[in-house]
Amino acid sequence: MPDRPLNATAASLLGFLHDGPMTGWDLVTEAQQRIGAFWSLTQSQVYRELTAMAAAGLVRAGERGRRDRKPYEITEAGRRAFAEWAARPPADETIRFPLLLTVLFGRHLPPERLTGYLGVQRAAHAARLADYEAAAAALPPEADEIEPYAVATLRFGLAYERAVLEWFDALPEALRPADGGQAPVS
Numbered sequence: 034m035p036d037r038p039l040n041a042t043a044a045s046l047l048g049f050l051h052d053g054p055m056t057g058w059d060l061v062t063e064a065q066q067r068i069g070a071f072w073s074l075t076q077s078q079v080y081r082e083l084t085a086m087a088a089a090g091l092v093r094a095g096e097r098g099r100r101d102r103k104p105y106e107i108t109e110a111g112r113r114a115f116a117e118w119a120a121r122p123p124a125d126e127t128i129r130f131p132l133l134l135t136v137l138f139g140r141h142l143p144p145e146r147l148t149g150y151l152g153v154q155r156a157a158h159a160a161r162l163a164d165y166e167a168a169a170a171a172l173p174p175e176a177d178e179i180e181p182y183a184v185a186t187l188r189f190g191l192a193y194e195r196a197v198l199e200w201f202d203a204l205p206e207a208l209r210p211a212d213g214g215q216a217p218v219s
Contacts, residue, residue: 039118047115050107152210155201162194
């Protein structure tokens with residue numbers, strides 16, 4: 034068992050490894066695809082956590098494969114540590130939305146720069162909402178029964194992006210991009 038409780042980053046890697054052995058590169062890709070919209074992981078974090086988890090006996094490194102990549106697999110100790118982590122109540126969430134800091138201190142920026150940032154960010158959130166809507170539309174009717182955890186996470190993403198877009202659309206006139214930067218929220 035690890036000397037300290039698992040952090041969420043290590044736990045997420047162990048969660049992915051429940052599906053089978055993966056290289057660090059595979060884990061980075063998996064994390065970007067499955068949790069990248071709500072939990073950020075850098076490549077250096079993934080490799081640092083894998084090294085620490087291997088030292089703690091939570092994962093085992095396999096033989097190096099193509100491109101000198103090493104697959105990792107979860108051990109029984111890793112499964113127990115993951116189960117303990119999953120059984121703990123989640124930590125309180127913290128909103129880390131860098132744009133809000135920029136808006137808070139926006140009076141220190143030229144207005145066109147701030148509205149430009151807002152326009153770019155609004156477009157990014159609109160694109161993310163479109164991606165989530167496409168993913169939701171592609172779900173089979175029985176998705177709630179087959180994969181309720183992924184569906185619940187997707188629904189949160191949809192609600193979040195809609196709320197953020199509503200916030201953009203309700204900004205005071207002085208903060209709105211010159212082109213309006215708005216599209217209807219679906």
